[in-house]
Each structure stands twice: as structure tokens, then as C-alpha cells.
Amino acid sequence: TEATRIKIRQATEQRGKRVRVFGWVHRLRQQGGMTFVILRDGSGYLQCVLSGRLSQTYDALTLTLESTIQITGVINQLPEGKTAPENHELTADWFAVVGKAPGGDDAFLNQVNEDADPSQLADARHLVIRGENASAILKVRAALLQSFRQSYANLGLLEVTPPCMVQTQVEGGATLFAFDYYGEQAYLTQSSQLYLETCLPSLGDVFCVQESFRAEKSHTRRHLSEYTHVEAELAFLTFNDLLDHIEELICQTIDRVLADPKIKELIDFLWAGKGKFEPPSRPFMRMDYRDAIKWLNDHNITRPDDNGVEGPHVVGDDIAEAAERKMTDTIGRPIFLINFPKDIKSFYMSRVPGDEEYTESVDLLMPNVGEIVGGSMRISDLDELLAAYKREGIDPEPYYWFTDQRKYGTSPHGGYGLGLERLLAWLLNRYTVRECSLYPRCIPMTTS
Ligand code: 4AD
Numbered sequence: 001t002e003a004t005r006i007k008i009r010q011a012t013e014q015r016g017k018r019v020r021v022f023g024w025v026h027r028l029r030q031q032g033g034m035t036f037v038i039l040r041d042g043s044g045y046l047q048c049v050l051s052g053r054l055s056q057t058y059d060a061l062t063l064t065l066e067s068t069i070q071i072t073g074v075i076n077q078l079p080e081g082k083t084a085p086e087n088h089e090l091t092a093d094w095f096a097v098v099g100k101a102p103g104g105d106d107a108f109l110n111q112v113n114e115d116a117d118p119s120q121l122a123d124a125r126h127l128v129i130r131g132e133n134a135s136a137i138l139k140v141r142a143a144l145l146q147s148f149r150q151s152y153a154n155l156g157l158l159e160v161t162p163p164c165m166v167q168t169q170v171e172g173g174a175t176l177f178a179f180d181y182y183g184e185q186a187y188l189t190q191s192s193q194l195y196l197e198t199c200l201p202s203l204g205d206v207f208c209v210q211e212s213f214r215a216e217k218s219h220t221r222r223h224l225s226e227y228t229h230v231e232a233e234l235a236f237l238t239f240n241d242l243l244d245h246i247e248e249l250i251c252q253t254i255d256r257v258l259a260d261p262k263i264k265e266l267i268d269f270l271w272a273g274k275g276k277f278e279p280p281s282r283p284f285m286r287m288d289y290r291d292a293i294k295w296l297n298d299h300n301i302t303r304p305d306d307n308g309v310e311g312p313h314v315v316g317d318d319i320a321e322a323a324e325r326k327m328t329d330t331i332g333r334p335i336f337l338i339n340f341p342k343d344i345k346s347f348y349m350s351r352v353p354g355d356e357e358y359t360e361s362v363d364l365l366m367p368n369v370g371e372i373v374g375g376s377m378r379i380s381d382l383d384e385l386l387a388a389y390k391r392e393g394i395d396p397e398p399y400y401w402f403t404d405q406r407k408y409g410t411s412p413h414g415g416y417g418l419g420l421e422r423l424l425a426w427l428l429n430r431y432t433v434r435e436c437s438l439y440p441r442c443i444p445m446t447t448s
């Protein structure tokens with residue numbers, strides 16, 4: 001009979017039929033005159049069995065990991081107690097090598113030794129992503145992005161695609177990547193926020209999924225030089241509305257991902273031996289910045305002063321990554337940390353009414369990762385914005401289009417940015433965000 005060409009994910013519905021499959025040799029075992037191949041095509045894994053004369057051919061005897069093959073045969077369900085992906089296997093009647101991978105010293109497993117040091121593994125990233133862990137992470141990442149878009153559709157936000165090449169900073173000059181743009185200095189975007197704000201009068205509430213770039217000068221578990229930034233901006237709302245929206249977005253998006261059994265299986269696989277992912281319970285805890293300082297001091301979590309001497313936290317301090325992580329891990333659930341002092345936050349943030357030293361700002365902190373979202377209400381008054389440029393030493397000229405938003409019909413509005421790799425590190429219990437990026441970019445280890 002003619003073999004139907006299928007992707008491995010379709011194998012279950014093709015049981016009992018003769019099919020043709022193309023893929024990569026993921027695992028290989030010769031036993032009792034038979035050859036067992038776990039074939040991988042990105043859509044799934046399929047055990048294929050070569051027996052009799054087929055397993056004694058030159059191609060079968062010299063087959064190597066990561067070679068590509070095409071193979072035909074019937075898919076049979078296996079009796080209870082057998083172990084094969086999806087509990088079925090393809091009984092091969094023919095196969096052919098498409099591209100043979102090397103054996104010996106050049107063999108695949110010598111390129112992606114899991115014990116190799118991280119910089120070697122980074123160089124071999126194009127091969128590492130073929131592994132079960134890395135590909136599971138990338139599959140969950142795809143599902144998460146799709147789920148975010150579905151949540152935004154439900155919540156009535158429209159997707160836009162702001163530019164990556166810009167002439168303005170959003171989060172301070174220290175982390176800007178500069179480049180030459182036809183003879184003028186330009187930057188890679190740190191955040192699409194200012195562009196999203198310009199869309200409110202024409203499109204209403206908007207979101208984007210865009211790469212952001214930060215020249216982060218130190219190696220940490222949670223900083224990349226390029227990351228995927230999910231950002232949104234909403235008009236005519238209060239700070240509390242904004243917090244409710246972020247909570248709804250996160251919970252809806254995570255719940256949808258967990259409701260997909262295939263994705264749930266990948267998440268459980270990535271957590272194996274380390275517990276299991278606990279979806280956050282609502283409402284999220286809301287903690288004022290000043291209460292956080294008190295909490296840190298009550299728990300003897302110190303910070304170094306200007307001379308490197310450890311001491312208590314003081315109101316006005318930026319809370320460092322390590323202290324933030326200790327607090328979040330101890331509390332063990334999502335925390336909206338709100339109302340940061342104006343001096344440690346961005347120029348565009350509006351003040352707490354009646355408490356002008358503090359801003360209507362929020363960081364969402366997650367166990368094991370820390371900050372995954374940063375957001376705020378924005379200054380909506382023109383004069384206040386002009387004063388903010390001045391205070392921060394920002395030349396208002398290149399921001400004329402942003403300033404115009406306060407001139408031509410201003411509105412109370414707010415928004416936030418979420419680091420996709422950080423959310424994944426939380427969801428998938430990863431040690432570093434570098435595992436959650438396809439090709440992570442970060443400062444070389446040798447650079448100081
Ligand atoms: O807190 P940030 O700097 O806020 C902004 O950029 C705002 N303009 C966003 C907005 O309001 N539209 O960054 C937002 C989030 C952080 O909470 C973090 O999750 C992620 O972006 N992030 C990074 N992720 C990986 N590597 C880095 N270097 C990151 N810097 C920020």
C-alpha cells in the first residue's frame with residue numbers, strides 16, 4: 001500500500017496504517033539483531049524498529065545519532081508495560097539515509113557534552129537546542145506567546161509593532177546600545193513604552209511583543225542583553241485598575257497554557273524531581289515599598305553601604321537583586337511591590353497623590369526569579385513632564401512626539417513591560433533566563 005507522509009504528532013491517528021516519516025535520529029540502540037531508533041521531527045518522538053535483513057544493511061549498521069532518515073512502515077500500538085513515546089512504534093519495512101552525521105571524534109554527543117563549561121555550551125547552542133530540555137523550553141515558550149496574544153484579544157488590546165531603532169532612552173542612559181544611523185547616533189530600543197503611549201489616541205489600549213536591548217554590564221542569572229519584552233499601555237484607568245489588569249493577564253495566560261495537556265506534560269517534564277509548578281492564587285499580595293524595607297530589616301536581610309559595609313536597608317534604597325530574591329522566596333508567592341521612591345525610578349512615572357516623594361509604580365516579583373514585570377502610571381500633565389526631563393537631564397528635543405501626547409488630548413494612563421524569559425524561568429523552574437532564550441545574548445564572561 002502507498003505510505004502516507006505524516007509528521008510524528010499525527011502518528012496516533014494513523015495507527016494501523018502504513019506511513020512515511022522524515023526526521024533526525026534522536027536515540028539509537030542495537031539489540032538482539034534489531035535496531036531501535038527514536039526518530040525526532042520537532043513535532044514529536046517516534047520509536048522505529050528495524051528487524052531482520054533491514055537491520056543488517058550497511059546503512060543500518062553504520063547509522064549515527066542526528067543523521068536524517070526517511071522511513072516507512074506500519075504504526076502499531078504496544079502492549080501494556082512496553083515503553084516507547086506515545087506507547088506505539090513504527091515497524092519499518094524500508095528506510096533510507098538523507099544526511100549522514102559523523103561518528104567517532106566528531107560525533108554529535110562529543111559536541112554537546114552536558115558537563116562542558118557554559119561558554120562551550122553557548123558556542124554549541126545550535127546543537128544544544130536539539131536536546132529534550134532545550135526543545136521543551138522552546139515549545140512552552142511558543143505556547144506562552146500564543147496564550148498571551150489570546151489573553152490580549154480577550155482583554156481588548158490591539159497588537160502593534162514598534163521600531164527597534166530609536167533616538168530616545170526610556171530606562172536611563174547607562175544601558176543603551178548605540179549605533180550609527182546614516183551619520184547620526186541612534187540606539188537599540190530599551191522598551192517600546194513611549195511608542196505604545198502614542199498609539200492610545202488612535203488605537204485605544206495596545207500591546208506589543210518586541211525585542212528590547214540592554215547593555216547590562218554584569219553577568220547575572222536574570223539579565224540578557226537582548227530579551228523579548230511583552231509590553232502594554234492602557235488609557236483612562238487608575239493605578240488599581242492597572243494592577244488588576246496585570247494580575248488578570250498573568251493568571252489567564254498561565255491557566256490557558258496549563259490547560260493544554262501536551263504543554264502541561266512538557267512543564268511537568270522540566271520540573272521533574274524538583275516539585276511541580278504551582279499556579280499563583282489570587283489576589284496577588286500587594287506590598288508597599290516602605291513595608292518591604294521594614295520586612296527586610298525585620299528579617300535581618302542587609303545591604304552594603306557605599307563603603308561595602310553591610311547594614312540595614314534605608315527608605316530610599318534600591319532593593320538589590322539578592323535581597324529581593326530572599327524576600328520573594330521566603331514569602332513564596334507573587335508580590336506586587338508598589339509605590340517606589342521617585343529618585344530610584346524612571347522619569348515618566350506619576351506621583352502618588354498626596355505622597356509626592358513616591359511614584360505610582362509596580363514591580364511584580366515571583367519566587368525563584370524576582371522581578372518579572374515593571375510598570376507604572378505615567379505623568380499625564382505637560383508641565384510636569386517638562387520638569388521631569390529637566391530633573392533627569394534629558395534633552396526634550398528628540399522627545400517632541402512623546403511630549404505632543406500631553407498637548408493634544410492627554411489622559412491618565414499606565415502600562416508595564418514583562419520579560420518573557422523571566423516569566424519562563426519562573427514557570428519552568430530554570431536557574432537562569434539564558435535557558436529560556438533561543439540564542440541568548442549577554443556580556444561575555446571575559447568582559448569586565
Ligand atoms: O523594569 P523595566 O526596565 O521597565 C521598562 O522597561 C518599562 N519601560 C516597561 C513599561 O512600562 N512598558 O523592564 C521591564 C521588564 C522587567 O521587569 C524584566 O522582566 C524585563 O523587562 N527585563 C529584562 N529581562 C531580561 N534581561 C534584562 N536585561 C532585562 N531588563 C528588564
Ligand code: MG
Nearest residue numbers: 363371373374
Ligand atoms: Mg524594572
